[in-house]
Amino acid sequence: MICKGKKLKGKEAKDPTKIVGKNGVVLRKSNYDSEGSGYRTYEVYQRERVGESTEKIKPSELISDSFRFDPYSSLEILRENYPCYRDWLSNCYWITRYNDVTSIFSDDANFETRPKNHFLRAEGLGKDMGSELSVLFAQEKSFDEDTSRITSKLIEELLTNRTVDLATDFAAVLPLKILAEQYGVSDEESSQFGHRYWRMQRGTSWDPRLQMDGKNAAQELLDFFAGKIRSGEHKDMENCLSAMVALGAKEKDVVATLLNTDHETMHGALSNLWFNMLTSPDKFEKARSSKRMLKLAYLETLRHSPPVLSAERFALREIERFGRLIPEGARLICSAGAANRDPRIFDNPEEFTVDRRDMCQREPRGQYRADGLASGIAFALGRPSIHPAVPEDRPRSMYAIIRDASVSASQMLIESTRDIQLEKQEGVYLSCLTVGEMHTCWKLPVSLQAG
Numbered sequence: 056m057i058c059k060g061k062k063l064k065g066k067e068a069k070d071p072t073k074i075v076g077k078n079g080v081v082l083r084k085s086n087y088d089s090e091g092s093g094y095r096t097y098e099v100y101q102r103e104r105v106g107e108s109t110e111k112i113k114p115s116e117l118i119s120d121s122f123r124f125d126p127y128s129s130l131e132i133l134r135e136n137y138p139c140y141r142d143w144l145s146n147c148y149w150i151t152r153y154n155d156v157t158s159i160f161s162d163d164a165n166f167e168t169r170p171k172n173h174f175l176r177a178e179g180l181g182k183d184m185g186s187e188l189s190v191l192f193a194q195e196k197s198f199d200e201d202t203s204r205i206t207s208k209l210i211e212e213l214l215t216n217r218t219v220d221l222a223t224d225f226a227a228v229l230p231l232k233i234l235a236e237q238y239g240v241s242d243e244e245s246s247q248f249g250h251r252y253w254r255m256q257r258g259t260s261w262d263p264r265l266q267m268d269g270k271n272a273a274q275e276l277l278d279f280f281a282g283k284i285r286s287g288e289h290k291d292m293e294n295c296l297s298a299m300v301a302l303g304a305k306e307k308d309v310v311a312t313l314l315n316t317d318h319e320t321m322h323g324a325l326s327n328l329w330f331n332m333l334t335s336p337d338k339f340e341k342a343r344s345s346k347r348m349l350k351l352a353y354l355e356t357l358r359h360s361p362p363v364l365s366a367e368r369f370a371l372r373e374i375e376r377f378g379r380l381i382p383e384g385a386r387l388i389c390s391a392g393a394a395n396r397d398p399r400i401f402d403n404p405e406e407f408t409v410d411r412r413d414m415c416q417r418e419p420r421g422q423y424r425a426d427g428l429a430s431g432i433a434f435a436l437g438r439p440s441i442h443p444a445v446p447e448d449r450p451r452s453m454y455a456i457i458r459d460a461s462v463s464a465s466q467m468l469i470e471s472t473r474d475i476q477l478e479k480q481e482g483v484y485l486s487c488l489t490v491g492e493m494h495t496c497w498k499l500p501v502s503l504q505a506g
Contacts, residue, residue, distance in 0.1 A: 062067050106422065111136050114144035124347040126364060127405075130393035139377035147367075147386040148379075151393035153400045155377060159368050159389050164385065166368040171314050174259040175269050181307030183315045188449060189298040190312070195450035197237045197294060198460045205232045206464040210471045218478060221333075222499040226326035227244045229464055230318060237295040238280075238313065239288060255310075262489055273310055281306040281332055309469050321457050322497040323362020328353055328465065330485065331360060331407050333477040341409045343469050350407045357395075359407045360485060362495045364392040366469040392494070473506040 112132045116122060133140050134151035142149055146421070150156050172180050182192055209229060213219045215263055231249040240248045251272045258269010280296075283289065283428055284306055290299040299309055332339040332352065342352035370385040396404035402413055445451065467477070477483065478500040487494045 076442060095449065104399070112140075114142045117142060117149070118145065118490050123490055124484065126392050127396065130390055131396070133390075134393045134397060139379055141379070142388075147388050148381065149388050149390060149393075150377075151390045151397075153394040153397040156389045156391070156394040159376075160366070161386055165371055165374050167371055168366065168368055171256075171259045172311060173253070174178050175273065177270065177273060177314075179310070179312035180273065181305065184299050184302065184304055184308055184312045185315055187298070187302060189302065190295050191450045193293065193295045193298040194237060194453075195456055197233060198456045199281065201233055201236045202229075202460045202463055203467070205229065205236065206467050210468055214471070214503055215501075218500060218502050220500050221329050222326045224495050225468070226329065226495075226499075227322055229325065230321040233316070233460070234316070238309075239283060239292050239294055239296045239377070244279075245481075248276075248279070251279070252313065252318070255314060257488075257492070259314075260489060261491060267491070273314065276310045276313065277306050280309045284309075317364050317453065317457075319493045320357075321461055323493045324353065324356055324457075325461050325465065326496045326499065327360040327362055327485065328356040329499060330483065331356055331502065333475070333499065334480070334483065335407065338407060338409055346462065346466050348409060349466055349469075350458070353458060353462050353465070354414060355409060355411050358401070358411075358414070359395070360406075360492045360494075361391045361395055364487075365390045365491075378415060380396060471506055473504045474502075476502050478502055 063230070098191045112129060130151060133149050136153045138150070140149040140151070150159055156321050170183060172178050172183075192345065206229060209225065209232070219225070230243065231252065235245040235248055238248075254272035255269050255276060258267075258272065260269075263480060283296070284300060289300050295312075296309065299312065304312075332342050338352070342349050365388045368387045368389055369386065370381045370383055373383045374381050395401075398404050400413070401411075404505060450456070482498050483496065483500075485494055485496050488497075
């Protein structure tokens with residue numbers, strides 16, 4: 056029990072069973088567990104004090120500018136010392152070990168993932184129709200049929216300039232062009248559409264200025280798609296927009312689906328893949344030797360340099376996990392950045408290894424990994440598919456679709472050029488625009504020569 060107002064003096068002050076806070080209040084450790092902290096498990100989150108829990112790290116480090124550029128050193132401290140870290144400053148729990156992260160990620164009985172509508176403060180926006188089979192089939196068809204054509208045209212434009220930026224001119228542009236094709240957006244409208252989409256996605260951030268701008272972008276997209284649906288343009292198309300309207304969707308449903316569509320995996324993984332290859336020429340030579348090796352390099356990128364560093368899960372009820380009592384509604388930050396470099400799972404986890412041998416294709420909890428997702432965790436695309444890798448009655452998983460599109464686009468770039476070299480190392484690094492956003496390479500200047 057907490058002793059109220061009693062201050063220690065003399066020998067009593069040196070008693071290791073008693074702790075004094077800055078306010079002079081005494082906390083007595085019980086004899087409940089002589090091997091551990093002495094606190095009863097269900098009292099931990101009430102009893103824990105900052106001075107005891109953050110000897111090796113301060114919560115402010117997890118929202119600092121240095122964390123935007125290099126999150127891995129701080130995440131390693133959490134993983135090896137505080138695998139379930141109570142972050143009082145940001146009012147959340149950090150889960151950092153691989154098996155702990157996957158256990159929370161797959162436990163839908165006790166934890167939930169909230170849609171992006173919640174973070175944009177737009178719960179009444181509409182229904183997310185991204186799980187409807189007809190929409191999924193249209194999405195798969197677009198990625199399989201349009202990626203090659205769009206990539207070929209994009210590469211032709213890149214080769215007209217001797218120096219290009221692969222991060223902004225290739226990795227960022229390709230996913231948006233494919234997305235525009237899926238939603239019936241013309242070439243003339245694609246630039247403005249991409250800008251609005253990007254602003255809306257950034258609106259799911261914690262930053263109130265980005266949230267306000269994201270809401271404005273969502274309203275602009277509502278007006279845009281309302282006009283398209285009224286004009287009947289979708290009737291002559293076979294894409295995601297026409298599939299949704301056929302199911303009775305209104306503009307609110309289209310924008311809600313668009314909001315919850317992943318944009319970070321393909322953009323971030325493409326940029327990070329090329330960053331890892333171009334900054335290590337020997338790895339690049341191995342990766343470009345065959346399409347299979349390039350695929351392995353892509354999977355290793357998702358493990359070693361995931362563009363989505365974490366996912367938030369919320370406790371549906373009060374539950375005890377990892378020696379703590381997690382209160383109802385608590386926010387758990389499941390860190391892919393930490394889990395994907397867990398030395399308990401991977402050998403030399405800090406090393407980018409193209410042909411890594413310790414990647415598994417199936418999660419031990421029954422989640423299929425045969426669709427090509429590496430053992431590394433990639434949150435933006437949701438949970439691994441529970442269906443076979445090549446199902447008969449439904450499309451492949453988004454993991455497999457995005458992987459195939461990214462690898463095919465990268466292979467086309469390699470085959471279309473004789474030489475790709477990084478122009479300069481200065482200013483080439485991975486970072487987040489703000490804490491919590493996509494961690495990727497935003498500047499990758501290269502010189503290209505047509506093959």
